[in-house]
Structure formats: structure tokens, C-alpha cells
């Protein structure tokens with residue numbers, strides 16, 4: 001066992017950063033390549049937000065959100081090839097990506113009771129994955145709060161313009177609002193996520209920052225896999 005009580009060969013990779021920097025794409029690919037589990041904590045905050053909206057709870061009312069936050073039963077599947085998220089037994093992987101949820105998620109995720117409940121579930125997933133080799137966990141506060149003793153911490157960043165262009169490329173039909181509107185929405189959400197009182201979006205002091213603006217996704221994956229492998233070698237020598 002290591003000092004965190006995990007099997008000595010278990011690896012926990014924490015990947016944080018603003019929206020659209022490539023956290024999900026990178027995390028899934030790294031977990032697949034290294035045979036690790038994968039947890040998308042943003043999907044958990046989205047699922048909580050989806051439940052609040054579905055139950056007519058105003059996301060702008062922190063007291064109502066806090067009071068209800070213990071009710072939904074959230075379950076995250078951690079297979080990087082087929083991650084799942086359900087609420088009260090129903091698959092919500094599609095609905096949590098709606099514009100309505102995206103617009104409300106920063107307010108819901110700023111409520112301390114929501115965070116303490118989800119951080120507890122996230123730590124349980126990390127503990128469960130430790131006996132299966134480890135896990136890649138992505139979010140906003142993984143390196144600072146959820147797993148401060150992670151084996152490797154990465155902070156992905158990219159210019160708002162590059163992130164907006166990437167996100168806009170994914171949107172079709174009525175959702176294709178244009179790069180400028182996408183950029184404004186990203187910057188607004190980053191400001192709310194960085195400005196909240198409890199575990200805001202932040203780079204851990206010991207995280208390695210990777211600016212992905214001019215890198216391909218493959219280059220980012222290669223850089224992260226390289227950092228994990230180097231840490232593993234150092235640990236085996238130490």
C-alpha cells in the first residue's frame with residue numbers, strides 16, 4: 001500500500017482545466033491506453049443539475065438546491081470506452097448535454113452541499129478503481145480537492161478562441177450559434193467556475209500545465225501518457 005492507502009502500483013491521474021480544453025477526449029484516450037478506469041465529474045454536476053430542473057427546483061435558489069441535493073441517486077460507469085451516467089436508474093447521458101443544463105450547471109455546482117455530496121461519490125469511485133489499476137479523473141477541482149494526493153496532476157489550458165472553434169465545430173442545426181457566441185458562453189462559465197467560493201476551478205500547485213492551443217489531440221494524449229509512465233518508473237526506482 002502507498003501513503004494514500006492504495007495498492008502501490010495503482011495510478012490516479014487528475015486532469016483539470018477550463019471548458020473545451022480537451023479534458024474528456026484526453027482523459028478517455030489516456031485511460032484506454034493505460035488500462036485505467038475513467039470518471040467524468042462534470043457529467044455528475046450536470047446530472048445533478050438535470051435532476052433539479054426536472055423537479056422544478058430553481059438552480060438560482062441555493063437553499064432549495066442544497067435541501068434537495070441528497071435526493072437523486074447518481075451512478076457513474078467508469079469504462080473509458082463506454083462511460084455512463086444515470087439518475088434514479090435512468091440513463092441521462094444525452095439530456096445532461098442540453099443547453100438548459102449547460103446554462104444552469106455553474107450555479108448548481110457552486111452550492112457547497114452539492115459539492116460535498118459529489119466529492120464523496122468521486123472519492124468512492126477512485127477507491128473502487130484502485131484495485132483495478134487506477135483511474136483518470138477529470139474536472140475542475142480534482143488535483144486541488146478531490147484527490148490532492150493523485151499520482152499525476154495535469155492542468156489543460158487553451159485560448160478561448162481555440163476552445164470556441166473546437167466546440168463550435170461540434171454544434172449542428174439550431175445549436176450552431178457561431179464561434180463568437182460560443183466563446184462568450186465559455187468565458188462566462190469559466191468565470192463562474194473560477195469565482196465560486198468552494199473548490200473553484202484552479203491549477204494545483206504541483207500540476208503540470210499543458211497549453212493545448214497549438215497541439216493536436218494525439219500530441220496531448222502522448223504528453224500525458226509520457227508523464228504517467230515517467231512517474232511510474234520513478235516510483236518503481238524509489
Ligand SMILES: Nc1ncnc2c1ncn2[C@@H]1O[C@H](COP(=O)(O)OP(=O)(O)OP(=O)(O)O)[C@@H](O)[C@H]1O
Nearest residue numbers: 018019020021022023024025026166212215216217
Ligand atoms: N488538442 C486538440 N485539438 C483539436 N481539437 C481538440 C483537441 N482536444 C480536444 N479537441 C476537441 O475539442 C472539443 C472539446 O473537447 P473535450 O470535450 O474533450 O473538452 P473538455 O475540456 O472536456 O470540455 P468540457 O469541460 O466543456 O466538458 C471536442 O470536439 C474535441 O474533439
Ligand SMILES: Nc1ccn([C@H]2C[C@H](O)[C@@H](COP(=O)(O)O)O2)c(=O)n1
Nearest residue numbers: 041042043045105109139140141193
Ligand atoms: N470537478 C468539477 C467538474 C465540473 N464542475 C462543474 C463546472 C462546469 O461548468 C460543469 C460542467 O462540467 P463539464 O461537463 O463542462 O466538464 O460542472 C465542477 O464544478 N467541478
